[in-house]
Amino acid sequence: MESLVNVQSLRSVPELKYVNAENVARYRAIMRFFYQEYKRLKYWMKPEEVHAAVLEWGVLTEYTLEQCCTDLEQLEEWGNLASRHDGGRAATLEEYMKKKMQYLLRPYSIEIERLLETLEKVTGYGGSLESTMFDTIAEKLFEIRRVAGETAPEAALELWTMLYEAFKRLHENAADYIASLQTVKAEEMMVSESFLVFKDRLTNYLQNFIQALQRSAYKIEGNLERITDNVRDLFLEQVVMAEIERPRLEEAPSKDELLAELHQGWANLQRWFLGDGVAPSELTSLERATKDAIARIVRSVIRMQERKRSGVSRKKELEYLAQWFARLERLDDAHRLAGFAFGLFQTRHLQGEDLRDSDRADQSMWNEAPMIRTLRSRSRKRANKQESEPIPEHEERKRKQRELFLRQQAEEWEEIRGLMEKGAFRISELGPVPMKTRLRLLHWIGRCTSAPKHMFVTPEGVKIAMTNAGTTERTVLISEDGELHLPDYELVFALTEAAREVAATTEGGGSA
Numbered sequence: 001m002e003s004l005v006n007v008q009s010l011r012s013v014p015e016l017k018y019v020n021a022e023n024v025a026r027y028r029a030i031m032r033f034f035y036q037e038y039k040r041l042k043y044w045m046k047p048e049e050v051h052a053a054v055l056e057w058g059v060l061t062e063y064t065l066e067q068c069c070t071d072l073e074q075l076e077e078w079g080n081l082a083s084r085h086d087g088g089r090a091a092t093l094e095e096y097m098k099k100k101m102q103y104l105l106r107p108y109s110i111e112i113e114r115l116l117e118t119l120e121k122v123t124g125y126g127g128s129l130e131s132t133m134f135d136t137i138a139e140k141l142f143e144i145r146r147v148a149g150e151t152a153p154e155a156a157l158e159l160w161t162m163l164y165e166a167f168k169r170l171h172e173n174a175a176d177y178i179a180s181l182q183t184v185k186a187e188e189m190m191v192s193e194s195f196l197v198f199k200d201r202l203t204n205y206l207q208n209f210i211q212a213l214q215r216s217a218y219k220i221e222g223n224l225e226r227i228t229d230n231v232r233d234l235f236l237e238q239v240v241m242a243e244i245e246r247p248r249l250e251e252a253p254s255k256d257e258l259l260a261e262l263h264q265g266w267a268n269l270q271r272w273f274l275g276d277g278v279a280p281s282e283l284t285s286l287e288r289a290t291k292d293a294i295a296r297i298v299r300s301v302i303r304m305q306e307r308k309r310s311g312v313s314r315k316k317e318l319e320y321l322a323q324w325f326a327r328l329e330r331l332d333d334a335h336r337l338a339g340f341a342f343g344l345f346q347t348r349h350l351q352g353e354d355l356r357d358s359d360r361a362d363q364s365m366w367n368e369a370p371m372i373r374t375l376r377s378r379s380r381k382r383a384n385k386q387e388s389e390p391i392p393e394h395e396e397r398k399r400k401q402r403e404l405f406l407r408q409q410a411e412e413w414e415e416i417r418g419l420m421e422k423g424a425f426r427i428s429e430l431g432p433v434p435m436k437t438r439l440r441l442l443h444w445i446g447r448c449t450s451a452p453k454h455m456f457v458t459p460e461g462v463k464i465a466m467t468n469a470g471t472t473e474r475t476v477l478i479s480e481d482g483e484l485h486l487p488d489y490e491l492v493f494a495l496t497e498a499a500r501e502v503a504a505t506t507e508g509g510g511s512a
Contacts, residue, residue: 014078015108019116026063026071029054031080034105035113044102046086047072072103080109129177129205129290131212133170137163138216141223144235153242160239160262167269174286181293199301206294213287220273236262358481359439409459412440416462416493424467424492428475438479445489457496465492 018027033053034045051068054060075081086100105113140163151159240258253261275281321341328334356368415437419425433441447456448466455465467490475488 013108015080015106015112017078018075018080019112023071026054026060026067027075029057029059030068030071030075031105031109031113034081034103035110035117038105038110044084044104046100046102050103072101076103080106080112082106129174129209130170131209131216133166134212134216134220136166137170138219138223140166141220141227145223145227145231151238153238153245156235156238157242160235164265164269167272171272171282178286178289178293181296199297203294203297206290206297210287210290210294213283213290217273217283224270224274232266236266359435360481411436412458413460415440416458416460419491420462420493420495422493424490426475426488426490427477427486428488430477432478432480435480438477438481438484441477442484444491445486448489448491461496461498463494463496465494466490467492 018024018031021027030050033050037043037045047065047069050072051063051065054063054068072081072083076083082104083101084104086102140159143159144163147155147159236259239262240255243258244255272282275284325334325337328337427441444464445466448454448464449469453465454467454469455463457463469489471487471489473488474485477484477486
């Protein structure tokens with residue numbers, strides 16, 4: 001992306017010197033008077049008028065006209081004011097030669113005073129969540145699609161101004177409002193009792209904004225995606241044409257500069273709603289931040305309610321609940337009542353071996369075989385010193401595990417060899433299969449699905465490939481422990497070249 005920063009934009013700003021100068025009160029008073037008169041459409045001021053106005057405010061004592069003239073000259077030197085000779089009322093040549101001056105506020109100074117006036121009103125982040133801005137943006141983007149190339153340049157300029165102003169207002173106000181919810185003042189408010197009265201209004205305000213965002217976001221994204229580069233360039237060309245045709249007294253920017261600025265604005269709009277392909281869009285970040293704010297509010301209210309309930313005795317409630325448990329005759333009913341009354345208890349993770357004998361998802365945990373594990377005592381009482389024990393040997397357990405592994409490998413090889421005789425088959429061609437076969441098939445299907453080329457090689461050198469990974473046909477695999485509905489995959493079995501050479505060598509050695 002081409003940079004819009006030039007040397008002129010990086011220059012020093014002498015127009016800001018009066019804000020922190022030695023006689024800042026005098027300079028600020030003069031500039032504020034000029035700015036107030038500018039808003040009243042009165043532009044050229046005489047030193048006498050400035051001096052009288054400053055004295056009338058009463059903020060400066062013993063302020064002379066000579067000091068005022070000196071300050072005006074200094075402000076002119078810094079570039080804040082422009083001057084011209086005032087000879088209209090001169091009756092003699094001597095009066096005319098005294099250099100009576102009039103002063104005018106320069107454009108830089110107007111913006112500086114406007115900024116300072118805005119800063120004086122800042123008491124916090126402010127901002128708001130204006131959901132109507134989404135509708136305005138969606139409407140203007142749809143209108144750009146509809147009238148691109150057919151509208152007049154003036155109408156295109158008006159349409160772009162309304163679109164970008166709505167976008168800037170939405171972004172800046174939303175960013176300020178979400179930032180205000182992260183301040184220390186907001187944190188202190190959320191833990192006070194008075195927040196309980198305010199929380200419903202705040203939560204509804206955030207929820208309504210989220211709903212409007214989700215309702216209008218897809219319209220904006222759809223319109224942005226449907227506006228092609230040609231339509232965008234044609235529309236921005238019309239906007240630039242209207243900007244160039246507007247009469248200007250000062251030097252106007254070139255067409256290339258205006259077009260680059262408009263393209264940058266369009267890129268900002270597109271990145272805000274669609275993202276840049278690397279990071280999520282600002283719209284997604286705004287939605288996530290708003291949802292996080294709602295969650296923080298809810299958590300704060302829950303904590304306050306829990307604190308209020310912590311000092312209340314629940315003896316009668318617990319006695320009533322205990323009587324309810326006592327009246328139950330079945331253990332299952334007691335389990336259900338405990339679940340409704342207390343919910344899930346805090347979990348404890350215990351290490352153990354998974355010895356499940358079935359993969360059924362609907363099997364209750366109460367029907368599972370128990371896993372015995374010895375827990376270490378947490379008592380602070382020091383245990384008696386015990387003699388060291390030798391390291392136990394697990395040769396017998398290792399031998400059994402080795403035999404189990406080899407037996408499983410042999411069973412898998414026998415099944416693979418039987419399937420290799422078919423070469424290829426579909427799941428629908430299989431009849432009822434044992435549970436181990438079903439698990440093995442699901443293992444193969446899972447490995448083929450996750451592999452880039454939908455194939456893998458077993459340790460025995462057998463290549464198993466899935467030829468129709470994207471099939472939409474369905475079938476039912478019948479097994480001992482139930483029926484499994486899955487796509488009708490086709491699996492192909494073949495030996496790799498290395499396995500084929502080993503097999504050929506083995507057969508040759510056996511015949512010799």
